[in-house]
Amino acid sequence: MGRYRFRRAHLGTLAGALTLAVCARVGVEAAVERAPASPASRPSAPSPSSPSSSPTGSPGSSPDGSGPSPAPSASIGKAEGTLQVLTFQGHVEYGGATSSADWVSPFEKLTGCRISRLDRVRTSEEMADKLRGASYDVVSPSPDLAGRLVAEGEVVPLDTGLLQFYKDIPRRLRESPATRGGDGEGRVYGVPFLWGVNQVMYEGAEPEGPDALYRTERAAIRNTPLGIADAALALRETQPALGIKDPFQLTAAQLDAAEKLLAEKNGPQRIYWQSSLDVIQAFATGEVRLAQALPYHLDLFRRAGRPVKEMKAKAMTGWVDSWMVGADAPSPNCAYKWLNWVSSADTQRAAAAWTGLAPANQKACDGDARRLCEIYHVRDDRWLRRVLFAVRPTKDCGGLGGECTDYPEWEKGWKSLVK
DSSP states (O other): OOTTOOOOOOHHHIIIIIHHHHHGGGTOTTHHHHOSOOOOOOOOOOOOOOOOSOSOSSOEEOTTSSSEESSOOOOOOOOOSEEEEEEETTTOOBSSSOTTOBSSHHHHHHHSOEEEEEEEESSHHHHHHHHHHOOOSEEOOOHHHHHHHHHTTSBOOOOGGGOTTGGGSOHHHHTOGGGBOSSSSOOBOOEEEEEEEOEEEESSSOOSSTTGGGSOSSEEEEOOGGGHHHHHHHHHHHOGGGOOOOTTSOOHHHHHHHHHHHHHTOSTTOEEEOSHHHHHHHHHTTSOSEEEEOHHHHHHHHHTTOOOEEOOOSOEEEEEEEEEEBTTOSOHHHHHHHHHHHTSHHHHHHHHHHHTOEESSGGGOSGGGHHHHHHTTTTOHHHHTTEEEOOOOOTTTTTTOSOOOOHHHHHHHHHHHOO
16 A cells, blocks of 8 residues: 555564564564464465356446446456466465465466466555556556556456456455546456555553544654545544545645644654564564554564554554456456456465455455454454545545545655655
């Protein structure tokens, strides 16, 4: 999510070597053995769709009621032979880090689609650069980039009738604005893969007010322009006169107010973190007293015996990582086979355990992913309704009309904070 998005090295390494090195000095060696995510076991193969004809034709209605499809749902065509993949580090493992983490080889064996190119990047900027220089069959952009790809026609609408496990993903995630087009027709462009939420963790007495994170110098905040939305969410409670409704769609005045809140205590003691190790180290050593973190981070400290808590919040921001098909995909049939593979419970279970994020497919919530599903409240619809999932800010306020600020304005404001 955002400019320097937290891109997960696998959590077997994070919970082991990194946490041991950082947290042992403060008495949390036990976190290594009790960390919730260990290297994932190899996923078993889900049943493939029967190849028949390519997904082409005129627009139709998706059989699961999830929105219009760009084609009648026949079946996926014959595999073209190769697949080119662009994703973030940690999202796709091929056995390079450990032979037990490999959900590439089973896919190739099952489908006959060989992954001829697997490019993995750390940030949205790196991904955007890759997309300018090559065509990929499938890509998993963060919400800020996904919105641009949809708007500029660089990805295509999906026929959800060809997606075998799409119905196993909760509607709340399927309807995340980052997976839909902004044309009002409800076309589906992305298949949810993994998701996360932003929380504020602390020790001791609970800080006062929803804007406490920004009213202290010793704080750790995620380094992303979309972090402005978190400040706007705090202002929605503390300054209701601003009229903030959607923290990801802000007028110029609302954006200015959020940037001023962020800048109020900005200084050398504030940490803008880019990796999981950054925030763990800053909090474990007492360098900061408040930290914007993920549920995995809180769980890691709690399992180590640290009395870490999360601030109570009426709403939280989050994001959904989704898979999309490139407009110039050389192998569209293999691309659909990949979408089925990564939306299966087995693959998502492995990916969640590897990254420390929640699986979109709730049927993945057992085995290695059970603990993660618990800390992300995956099966708690009431809790999930509190999460406002990220979308790329646009001038037309997300297609609802009005005059809002667009993402480049957010990037400019963020760069003035993080120098």
